[in-house]
Amino acid sequence: MTIMRENDFIKRIRSSVEPSKNPLVKGIGDDCAVIPLDKSRHTLLTTDAFVEGVHFKRAYFRPEQIGEKAMAVNISDICAMGGMPKYALVTIGFPKKEKQAFIDRVYCGIIGAAKRFNADIVGGDTVSSPSLFISITVWGEAEKREIMMRSGARPGDGLFVTGFLGSSAAGLDFLKRLKARATGAKELLAVNSHLQPQPRLREGRLLAKSGIVTACIDVSDGLVNDTMRICGESGTGAVIYAENLPVCASTQAIASRFGKDPVDYALYGGEDFELLFTVGKKDIGRLVKLARARSVPVFRAGVITAGKSVLIERNGRKSRPAEGAIWNHF
Amino acid sequence: MTIMRENDFIKRIRSSVEPSKNPLVKGIGDDCAVIPLDKSRHTLLTTDAFVEGVHFKRAYFRPEQIGEKAMAVNISDICAMGGMPKYALVTIGFPKKEKQAFIDRVYCGIIGAAKRFNADIVGGDTVSSPSLFISITVWGEAEKREIMMRSGARPGDGLFVTGFLGSSAAGLDFLKRLKARATGAKELLAVNSHLQPQPRLREGRLLAKSGIVTACIDVSDGLVNDTMRICGESGTGAVIYAENLPVCASTQAIASRFGKDPVDYALYGGEDFELLFTVGKKDIGRLVKLARARSVPVFRAGVITAGKSVLIERNGRKSRPAEGAIWNHF
Numbered sequence: 052m053t054i055m056r057e058n059d060f061i062k063r064i065r066s067s068v069e070p071s072k073n074p075l076v077k078g079i080g081d082d083c084a085v086i087p088l089d090k091s092r093h094t095l096l097t098t099d100a101f102v103e104g105v106h107f108k109r110a111y112f113r114p115e116q117i118g119e120k121a122m123a124v125n126i127s128d129i130c131a132m133g134g135m136p137k138y139a140l141v142t143i144g145f146p147k148k149e150k151q152a153f154i155d156r157v158y159c160g161i162i163g164a165a166k167r168f169n170a171d172i173v174g175g176d177t178v179s180s181p182s183l184f185i186s187i188t189v190w191g192e193a194e195k196r197e198i199m200m201r202s203g204a205r206p207g208d209g210l211f212v213t214g215f216l217g218s219s220a221a222g223l224d225f226l227k228r229l230k231a232r233a234t235g236a237k238e239l240l241a242v243n244s245h246l247q248p249q250p251r252l253r254e255g256r257l258l259a260k261s262g263i264v265t266a267c268i269d270v271s272d273g274l275v276n277d278t279m280r281i282c283g284e285s286g287t288g289a290v291i292y293a294e295n296l297p298v299c300a301s302t303q304a305i306a307s308r309f310g311k312d313p314v315d316y317a318l319y320g321g322e323d324f325e326l327l328f329t330v331g332k333k334d335i336g337r338l339v340k341l342a343r344a345r346s347v348p349v350f351r352a353g354v355i356t357a358g359k360s361v362l363i364e365r366n367g368r369k370s371r372p373a374e375g376a377i378w379n380h381f
Numbered sequence: 382m383t384i385m386r387e388n389d390f391i392k393r394i395r396s397s398v399e400p401s402k403n404p405l406v407k408g409i410g411d412d413c414a415v416i417p418l419d420k421s422r423h424t425l426l427t428t429d430a431f432v433e434g435v436h437f438k439r440a441y442f443r444p445e446q447i448g449e450k451a452m453a454v455n456i457s458d459i460c461a462m463g464g465m466p467k468y469a470l471v472t473i474g475f476p477k478k479e480k481q482a483f484i485d486r487v488y489c490g491i492i493g494a495a496k497r498f499n500a501d502i503v504g505g506d507t508v509s510s511p512s513l514f515i516s517i518t519v520w521g522e523a524e525k526r527e528i529m530m531r532s533g534a535r536p537g538d539g540l541f542v543t544g545f546l547g548s549s550a551a552g553l554d555f556l557k558r559l560k561a562r563a564t565g566a567k568e569l570l571a572v573n574s575h576l577q578p579q580p581r582l583r584e585g586r587l588l589a590k591s592g593i594v595t596a597c598i599d600v601s602d603g604l605v606n607d608t609m610r611i612c613g614e615s616g617t618g619a620v621i622y623a624e625n626l627p628v629c630a631s632t633q634a635i636a637s638r639f640g641k642d643p644v645d646y647a648l649y650g651g652e653d654f655e656l657l658f659t660v661g662k663k664d665i666g667r668l669v670k671l672a673r674a675r676s677v678p679v680f681r682a683g684v685i686t687a688g689k690s691v692l693i694e695r696n697g698r699k700s701r702p703a704e705g706a707i708w709n710h711f
Contacts, residue, residue: 088418096518174426178430
C-alpha cells in the first residue's frame with residue numbers, strides 16, 4: 052500500500068485501540084512496541100513482512116538475500132530504539148509447488164542474519180500461500196534509560212544520519228532498469244545496499260549508551276518521510292540541508308547514468324536502514340567526538356524547528372518536499 | 382504445505398537452530414515459545430498466519446470472521462499452554478486494489494477478538510501483497526508452575542478433550558460442497574465451529590491451575606495428528622478410543638448427508654481448537670469432579686501408552702491411523 056494510505060490506516064488503527072490494564076510503555080507509533088520486562092529493562096517487539104513482487108523480485112535477489120533482508124529490516128527496528136535483538140519468530144508462506152531447495156536457501160539467509168545479530172529463532176509458522184511472503188517478529192531488549200524513541204526531538208536539535216542516503220533506491224533503480232544483477236564496480240555499492248542492507252546495531256548501541264540522543268528512527272521510507280515521522284511524534288518541524296546529505300559515489304554514478312538528481316535519491320529513497328537521529332545543540336560537539344573516537348560515521352542532515360512542517364533547504368532557499376516523491380515499495 | 386512436509390521442515394529448522402546465550406525455556410516444538418519473564422512468570426510467544434485461498438475463502442467467511450479467526454488461532458496457542466493473552470502484533474498483506482471497507486471489516490474482527498481476550502494490539506505492519514494474508518504474533522503470560530507443555534505425557538495417563546471433535550471439518554465440508562453459507566439449523570453448529578472457533582481460555586486456565594495436567598495442545602490439525610505431537614514430544618504412544626469421541630449432532634447430520642463416517646471427522650478433522658490434554662491415572666477422578674463443578678466439558682479420548690505409535694481402537698480392534706487421512710488446509 053502507499054505510504055499515505057498506510058499512514059492513514061495506522062492512525063485509524065491507533066485510535067481504535069483503547070488503553071487496557073496490561074502495562075505498556077509504547078504501543079503503535081514507534082519502531083517497536085515497548086513492554087516492561089524487569090526493573091531495569093524493557094522488551095522491544097517489532098514485526099515486518101517481506102513480500103515477493105512488492106519488496107523483492109527473484110530477478111535481483113538470490114534466495115539467501117531474500118531471507119537475510121527479511122530479517123535485517125526487523126533487526127533494524129530494534130537498533131533504531133537502541134536495543135539488542137534476542138529472539139525471533141519466522142513465518143514463511145509459499146506456493147505448494149515451490150521447490151524445497153529454494154525455500155531452504157531463503158531460510159538459510161534468515162538463520163544467518165539471526166545468528167549474526169544474536170537473535171534465536173524460537174518459533175514460527177509455515178503455510179501455503181498463493182504468493183511468497185516472509186513475516187518476522189523480533190524481540191529485543193534495552194535498558195530503560197537507554198531506549199531511544201521517535202518522540203523526543205526538540206526545536207534546535209541537530210538532525211543526523213549514520214551513513215549514506217539514497218543508495219538503496221539508486222541500487223533498485225539500476226536493478227529495475229537493467230533487469231539484471233549489477234556487475235559494474237561503480238554501481239555495486241548502491242546495488243548491494245539494496246540487496247543486503249546492514250542493520251546499524253553497533254551505531255544504535257553507541258547512540259543509546261551516549262545518553263545524548265533525543266529521538267531516533269531507521270530510514271526505511273526515505274529521509275523526508277522518516278523525518279516527518281520524528282516530527283509528527285515530537286510535535287516539531289525540521290529543515291533538511293539538501294546540499295549536506297551524504298551521497299556515495301555509486302549513487303552519483305547511477306544518478307548521472309539515468310539523468311537523475313542524486314539528492315532526490317537521498318531525500319526520497321527508502322530502505323537505506325541508516326539511523327536518523329536528533330541530538331541537542333549543546334551535545335553536538337560530544338556526538339562528533341564520540342563518533343570519531345569509535346569510527347562511526349555521522350552526517351549532519353538538518354535541524355529540528357518549532358514549526359510543524361518539514362522543509363528542504365537548497366541554494367539558500369527553503370521549499371516543501373516534492374508531492375508524490377515519497378518512497379513507495381515498487 | 383502438507384502436514385508431513387511441514388513436520389519435516391520444522392525438524393530441519395529445529396536442528397539448524399543452535400543453543401545460544403539468551404535464556405529460553407522452550408523454543409520450537411510446542412504451541413508457544415517460552416521465555417523467562419520474572420521470578421514467577423514466563424512469556425509465551427506464538428505466531429500463526431491466515432491466508433486467503435488456503436485457510437479461508439471469501440465465499441464462506443464474512444470479513445469480520447476472517448479477522449476474528451486469524452486472531453483466535455493465535456489466542457488458542459496461548460490457551461493450550463495455560464497462559465493469558467496480553468499483547469498482539471498484527472500484519473496484514475493485501476492487494477493495492479483491495480477495497481478499504483473490506484480491510485476495515487477484517488481489522489474490526491481482529492480488534493474485537495483481541496479485546497474479548499484482553500490482548501492489546503501494540504504494533505504490526507501493513508504491506509501490499511498479491512494475495513491477502515494476515516500474520517499475527519501474540520504474547521501471553523503464565524505462572525511458571527502452571528505452564529502446560531506437550532512433552533509431559535506418561536504411559537497410563539488419560540487423554541482428554543474439552544469439546545466436540547470434527548465439527549470444524551464437517552462444517553468446512555458442508556461449505557465447500559454447497560459453495561455457500563449454511564442456513565439450515567442442523568448444519569449451523571458445525572459450520573459456525575469452522576467460521577468462528579472459540580479459543581478455550583477459560584478451560585486452559587482451569588486446567589493450568591489444577592496442576593494435574595501432564596501435557597496439553599490445541600487441536601489444530603486433527604485429533605490423530607495432534608495426539609502424535611504430544612506423543613512425539615513426550616516419547617510415548619497412545620490409543621484413541623474411536624467410539625468414545627464427542628461428535629455433535631450437527632457433524633453427524635453432515636456426515637450422513639454426505640455418506641461419510643462421522644468418526645473420521647473426529648479423528649482427522651482439523652481446526653476444532655479444543656484442548657487435547659493428558660492427566661495421570663490417579664488424577665482422573667479429580668479432573669472429572671473439577672470439570673463438573675466448573676461446568677467445563679471434558680471427554681475421554683484415549684490413553685497414553687509406552688509404545689511409540691498412535692493406534693485407534695474400534696470394535697475391540699486396534700489399527701494404525703489411515704494413511705493420507707491427516708488434516709490438510711484445503
